[in-house]
Amino acid sequence: MKKLEKFLQDHFEQFEIFEQENEYKSISFESNNLKEIATKQSKGFSVRSIKNNGLTFSSSSNYDLEKFSSNFLELSQYPISTNIQFPKPHKTSSKEVKIFSKEEFKIENDFFINNLRKNIKEIQKKFPDALCDAEYDLAIGKSSLVNSNGLKKETFESAISFYISAQLINGNDMLNIYNYLSSVKNFTTTEIEQVTNKLIEDLSIAQKIKNTPKKGCPVIFTPHGLYQTILAPLLVSFNGTNLSKELSSLFKKEGEKIFDEKITLLDDPFIDYSPSSRNYDAEGIQTKQIPLIEKGEFKSGVFDLKTAYDYGCSSTGSAGRSLNSGTFPSISNLVMKNGNQDISNIIEQIDEGILVDHLLGAGQGNELSGDFSANISLGYKIEKGKLVGRVKNTMISGNAFSALKNVENLSKEKETVYGSMSLPFLQTHQVEISS
Secondary structure (H helix, E strand, O other): OHHHHHHHHHHOOEEEEEEEEEEEEEEEEEOOEEEEEEEEEEEEEEEEEEEOOEEEEEEEOOOOHHHHHHHHHHHOOOOEEOOOOOOOOOOOOOOOOOOOOOHHHHOOHHHHHHHHHHHHHHHHHHOOOOEEEEEEEEEEEEEEEEEOOOOEEEEEEEEEEEEEEEEEEEOOEEEEEEEEEEEOOOOOHHHHHHHHHHHHHHHHHHOOEEOOOOOOOOEEEOHHHHHHHHHHHHHHHHEHHHHHOOOOOOOOOOOOEOOOOOOOEEEOOOOOOOOOOOOEOOOOOEOOOEEEEEOOEEOOOEOOHHHHHHHOOOOOOOEEOOOOOOOEEOOOOEEEOOOOEOHHHHHHOOOEEEEEEEEEEEEEOOHHHOEEEEEEEEEEEEEOOEEEEEEOOOEEEEEHHHHOOOEEEEEEEEEEEOOOEEEEEEEEOOEEEEO
């Protein structure tokens, strides 16, 4: 890559070279039977350069550097306007988060196969007709970042996930429930058993089909349902790209109280063994905890160098990237402050309501305004303080800002969603349920 560095030094004022090498392994079961053991490797690099306030980006997995340099020079005739400065070397933080474990790739495939088979059989003991899918996914990788201001960074990362689902078909009724874990290091037997037992418990409750509760009833979101329904569209407004383009509903509203004071939301990159943690971002800037919402007050969006410049602020150390794209603002670990009631106590106080767990598909609506509308794929009816079964053919709609403006309750308990979000159960009236 020294030859490429020399070329970039000769033709541009600033440059940055990002190189990445990854290995993936997947072991999966489909409909109770072993489906495949697959491995894949990838390697490539990308370049960003700046000249006369114009940024050029290109990437390749072909290491013919002469051809790449020629094409890059031609592409630089059509740059994107910007005025960013790539970071200089900085002191390494004394707080190094744990984001790498190589031991998982040394484990024999039989261990994963036997574990998947064992947990499928546990489900079939209770539900003999269940069709189960299960999967382990492993990834390990190394990346390096070099820029013209003397910055040099090398990172080793890994990830492992466990997924299991069960499908039950009864005439025209099809029930499909899944559960999962994600981490940097392998899971304990107890953790896997808890995931499978929770799936069996959910299947047991969902056997009974109940009528959709009346409009205006209390609605509780599980941590997964909270992210999928409310936080996913909300986070679009926190993204520096939308803030810098004045598309976000939060544009220049820092310091305003927009949400219920119960809501405190943090982007925390320093959670050990989370696949989304990072010691520095994809541009080499030191990461930090970012308060997004504090007691209902909007504090900050998330920015990389370009969106921060366009918005008139500093980067929050939130740049993400892939080989095939330039950098973009991204959340690391999303952490919401919990409440002071057990979820069981919250449910016990409800005469009739619904517990929303999963949506069908991505939903529809104007994400920039926070609107959402989607069918509920898994929701539980609450009657006289108990979960009594699941609802079918039910739709939920509303607005993320409104739903978080008047929050009834947050649970003490928190769960990890997608391996990178720590969220409580949340109760609100500010959504519509219809059948």
